Amino acid sequence: MCLRGTAAKLSSGSLGDLAGTEMRRRPMQWKRYGTVAVILSVLLGGAYVFWLDSQTAELPAGIVRSNGRIEAERIDVATKLPGRIAEVRVSEGQWVEAGSLVAHMDTAEIDAQLRQAKAAVAQAEQQKLQTEALLNQRLSEQEFAQAEFARAEQLAARGHAPQELVDQRKSALTTADAGVAAARAGIDLATATIASADATVERLQSIRADADLVAPHDGRVQYILAKAGEVVGAGGRVVTLTDLTDIYMTIFLPARDAGLLAIGSEARIVLDPIPEYVIPATVTFVASTAQFTPKSVETADERDQLMFRVKLTIPEDLLKAYQEQAKAGVAGVGYVRTDDTAPWPDVLSVKLPQ
Template structure:
């Protein structure tokens, strides 16, 4: 019995679909098999995890409220530790400094006057003491009256009081000079603190404010990357992270430089497990609880290759828990 033409077409389509599915499935399986065996096989004792290369971000902030007067760098510029990158308007502090310096001169002049007065009081004390001694000798021989002796004694007492006051006046003017000098030092420090300097070697990542803007105390002007602290955070499950220790040797292989493994060491291991971030892929397709491990590149190596440091570059970090295991050839890297 002959099947209707429409039914024949349906059967042919079904057979074609099944055949196509089988071919695609076989091709996919073969491709996966090739990819699996084409990848370098890691020996036992070496763990890996993917992440992104990061560098510590440092904010360059204002210490005092004020207006930005100068900016010496821009986004992407390399800076060195201590380099001046900007300056705040310090005209008000400059005037206060001049006032304090004038007060220092005034205090120095006051000390000179007080010292001269003290010397005068000492001279008068010497004279009054000598007159009292002579009067006392004359009184014993009956050549001076008791009244004259009392007058000499009162004069000496007055001179002693004046000497004490003059001494205190010198000490007071010296303290005033010291306070004025402290004011000069304070204004000088505040003026210097209005210079914005780079605390570390690195690259300017962001410029947040511009010349002429008024910022509060702590206002951000730049954000820079500290190229001496470059690292990658990866996440490993407990069975693997338990074998890793601080100081464990590692290699970082960036997607941008697949043939240049970077020597590194473990600098931090989280004490508590956490859920794996969504951006992290794991061997078991997102193990629920993982331990964060920080793999840091040697600071000297980071400085040498400062121009190549880019925050956010994806890659893979390999950790050798067993020092007796040799690194695969493609992960040996430079000495």
């Protein structure tokens, strides 16, 4: 019994030692794996930095570089009048063409007002018809009154009718003339009423048309800012589009380089995700004021620290050719020539995906 107990104790102790040793080994193995991962990350990062440095080292005099990010003009599709959104017909990432329906506002109230305005036009037109008929009646009465007055005058001249009858016929003629004038004024009023009602219809039709939110330009839907059923105020943004025909990279250059740039000069863009390709661009903007200004600029060295924003725009025809690949937010490097006679090195020769 003692031997068996001793053996059992030895056996259990040995197993415990083995388990403890194994548990101690596992953290050490994980530490080794972590160390290897860190070393690989450092090596890859160093390789990328070395590649960038090698690109910079190959740049001849007259060519400078700066980090930047691809940007695109944004177009906000907003509602002109306050109201409830009835439907949003696009989704994020969808390509839309100019004039295509993006969203639709609730138009129940406007439609009711439009029907009322059209009814007012019809009513004014009927009033005009009635006034024209009344004018014909008044003209007939005027003609009869003129004849009666002429007869009364002839009879009075021959002594066959009293002067009182002449005065009565003259009064009747005057009344008939006034009736004709009133009828003609009624026609003018009816015509003006029709014009006013037509203007109201046109105004409401314009408001009704504004309820259909359409894309003002070709672009890709970047954000949907409001959903169906939400109530937005006047000028409330519903959808944001990205104008992929106006894509550019913004870089910042020191004063000594920015001052030598010419608007319209050639540039090159290399994007981080596709460093094997070189995209042509054009310098389309150089800021007139510095974006980064030190506290004092009394010396030449301090003036060299002034950084100016430069815009490198990608050609529109190139963007159309790569419409599906074009997107904003991609980081990269922009290259510009401070000397137009400086040749582009082979590494910056234009190279585009096939």
